[in-house]
Amino acid sequence: MSMTPEEAQASLQAIQQVACQTRQTLYRKTGYFPIIWGLAWGGGFLSYQYLPFLPASILWIALLVVGGIASGIVGARVEQQVRSTNGNRINLFFAVLMGYTYLGFWIARPLSVQQMELLLTLAVMFGMIGAGLWLKVSALIGFGVVVSALAVVGYYTLPAYFGLWMAVLIGTTFIGTGLYQLRCGQ
Amino acid sequence: MGTLNELIHQPLRLRLMAVLVALQPDAQIGFTALRDLLELTDGNLGAHLRKLEEAGYVAVTKTFVARKPQTFLSATPLGRQAFAEHVAALEVILQTGKPTEQKPAGG
Numbered sequence: 001m002s003m004t005p006e007e008a009q010a011s012l013q014a015i016q017q018v019a020c021q022t023r024q025t026l027y028r029k030t031g032y033f034p035i036i037w038g039l040a041w042g043g044g045f046l047s048y049q050y051l052p053f054l055p056a057s058i059l060w061i062a063l064l065v066v067g068g069i070a071s072g073i074v075g076a077r078v079e080q081q082v083r084s085t086n087g088n089r090i091n092l093f094f095a096v097l098m099g100y101t102y103l104g105f106w107i108a109r110p111l112s113v114q115q116m117e118l119l120l121t122l123a124v125m126f127g128m129i130g131a132g133l134w135l136k137v138s139a140l141i142g143f144g145v146v147v148s149a150l151a152v153v154g155y156y157t158l159p160a161y162f163g164l165w166m167a168v169l170i171g172t173t174f175i176g177t178g179l180y181q182l183r184c185g186q
Numbered sequence: 187m188g189t190l191n192e193l194i195h196q197p198l199r200l201r202l203m204a205v206l207v208a209l210q211p212d213a214q215i216g217f218t219a220l221r222d223l224l225e226l227t228d229g230n231l232g233a234h235l236r237k238l239e240e241a242g243y244v245a246v247t248k249t250f251v252a253r254k255p256q257t258f259l260s261a262t263p264l265g266r267q268a269f270a271e272h273v274a275a276l277e278v279i280l281q282t283g284k285p286t287e288q289k290p291a292g293g
Contacts, residue, residue: 003190003276003279004279005279005280005283008276008277008279008280009280011195011197011200011276012273012276012277012280014197014200014201014204015200015201015204015273018201018204018205018208018224019204019205019207019208021223022204022205022208022209022223023208025219025223026209026215026219026223079251080216080219080251080256081215081216081218081219082209082213082214082215082216082219083213083214083216083258084210084212084213084214085212086210086212086213087212087213135210
């Protein structure tokens, strides 16, 4: 069988088109995850900025529970189409990371609300950088580094408005990432 | 330099392999999702998948999701390598304007 350059080009174009369509169709739905967590975390940070400690804590726990349930529903739908062993391991890794972070809070208490907010953010960003290194996704690493840096900058320069700073930072970056994924399927 | 692969060269199998290779190496796609993505019938997709599975290019996993039987598919390392070689051969043809050696089906 011989093939002309035109046929080779047509084949390469078909491959590129199908690969792009695959990413758009199958991975697009994962964009709901950062949107869910951007809303939950953004709401949580806002609550600590504007509500007393106890109602803010209750609201944040409620938002985390709702976020977890919503993620579970989206995850089950995605898994009907595509399933990934790394995805399951990373979810478990984040669950363990959160457990250790809250254990650290308990051991190091009393911590200020701002300290807990910063440490929680840094723990999640640490997880994102780790996941990026594991999966070789440089965007995850860059995202983790930039958000960590901005969180630390806000902690030291805007202590009175740190909750608001974090709500805007986490809300916009997570929701923006999710909307980009939904649109582009990257 | 890659060699053209007769098994992968068939247009439908080329698209099928392109989908599987586009997934993360640890990921598997459901049969129904693959069928819908490529706009094929069950029978047509099944026939092509069998050929690729026989060549060792595709791994088939049958499992239960919410108590319903489901089939998941992924490209094997051998399949990814064969596809990469086929793409490399296509690129050589495009660059040089000359066909390269062709690998027999299943090889």
